[in-house]
Amino acid sequence: MNLRESAGIALTALRANKLRSFLTLLGTIIGVMSVIAVLSFVEGLNRFVSDKLLASGSNVFWVDKFGFITSQEEFEQVRDRPDITVEDADALRGRVSHARLVVAMASGTVTARYRNKDLKAVQLRGRSPGYEVIDDLTLAAGRQLGEVDDQRRRLVCVVGPEVAEELFGNLDPVGRHIRLGADTYEVVGVTEAKGKMLGQSQDRFAAVPIRTFIKTRMERGSVDIAIKSNDQASMPVAQQEARNVLRGRRHLRPGSPDNFGITTSENVMQLYNTLTGGIFVVTIGVAAISLLVGGIVIMNIMLVSVTERTREIGIRKAAGARRRDILSQFLVESTTLSLSGGILGIVAGVGLALFAAAVSPLPAAVSLPSIVAGILMSALIGIFFGSYPAWRAAQLDPIEALRYE
């Protein structure tokens, strides 16, 4: 009962003086809001990254020229490495016994054209067979690119649904010819829609055989190779095999470092976790500062409240309230106050995250733990910063308090 009464008193006071209450709670609101908003973005990014990594399926690693570099110095060290070629991919396909799939990949950007319709900024993907597993593509019509297309460097392509839609409208694209840059290709297949990721359409592409891509667009340059091992257990073996094959082809002496990179989703995940860990620390810092300020303001307003209500405290003591009764009354009040701020902050933070997600490519996902954290944090602030005012109230001498004007 005492709890309900105290909470009621606090809420009545809040409502009676909306502007003052809002200003009092501003620090708490901003603190909780920033925590909720940032946690929502981090959660959204988490889902994005795991989606992205899962899109290639599990047990996939990549062989490329540079590997996984995160700094300028690292780049200086790797810039003069030899290119990775389609022949490397062929060698790996033949000799990595634990690989189920070896796919060479390269990409660029072109303008696609059908009759007099242009579509700019189409991602052109050079791919060797099996790419549909790595790219996670499903056919909507036609066929995928095959071995023969690649060997004969045929001018054929599989297009994403956005390209099909924009260029052909209601027409069936399969069998029709489009221009991709300088060359004319026959459309042999259309894929199912995948939607957007980080604001980027995943459906605005044209995939062509890797050898066709190299012949038409890449006199020199390096391809990337995606390798899918037979299963989780054979991942390390497959990586070691791939390393040995490439070192052999490049005549690297034992003990000298690799002059190519092998990247797994774990590497990416590690970097990603370091990044979001940084975001997390910064957020906690910002939130801690605004919550500290918010807490001090709440303490101030509670001290004012104790002074204003000295007589009430005297009346309650005369009626038999013990120190702990007064203490808990004011603690409940300060906690109600800060919790109100916390709830407003949660609403604002969720709103901010959803708004930003709607108008920008940033993903956002509101997580229950972040809301629980917001509520706990604001409650703790009320208890912590309300303690001193509540203690002061509890210590008041009843006679003095009753005489107070």
Added chain:
Amino acid sequence: MLIQIRGLHRVYQVGTEEVHALNGVSLDMAPNEYVAIMGPSGSGKSTLMNIIGCLDTPTSGSYLLKDTDVARLTDDELARIRNREIGFVFQTFNLLARADALHNVELPLVYAGIKHEERRQRARAALDLVGLSDRMKHKPNELSGGQRQRVAIARALVNKPSIILADEPTGNLDTATGVEIMAAFEGIWEQGNTVIVVTHEADVAAHARRIVRMRDGKIESDTGTPERQAVVVR
């Protein structure tokens, strides 16, 4: 004996000076007495009332309330005595401004830990007793001075204390209302309660069956006639 006070001293430190507010007071009171404590300001009557009401503790001497020496109790124990044994009525009413009459009367029951339903019921009964059953949902600022003091009396009565302690209960009221309030005390006393009224008004004191006069921290006179004691109803 309800109250047994022996050699009570209360010394305040005001700056470097010691003020002897009570200078050796001894006093006995039986249940169902109606006592007025009189005296000019500075006579020590308020200090005596505060000590009897367990709001304050004496510097020396003993105060037995129902055979318990309350002079040596802790703050929380004193709060418990105030809650169970004392009902206060103040000159300035001292009601919670933001609470309605019913809630004001409930206050001692809240701290007695009584459940909501029973609390409501007992507070209603107490307001009924002072003739305010139609004003339960009114806030103090919607009530007249006399009504406010009657709410305070209901609050003092609601936990069935041993002593009703009134400090200048008519000081802020006009004469007619004052008479009405004193009639209410009369009724309370007739129902078997012990009433102590602190006042400097002879009119008010005249309602009491015993008058204790104080001066300079001491009892100057203590007059009362046993045959004027009321017949205990219960």
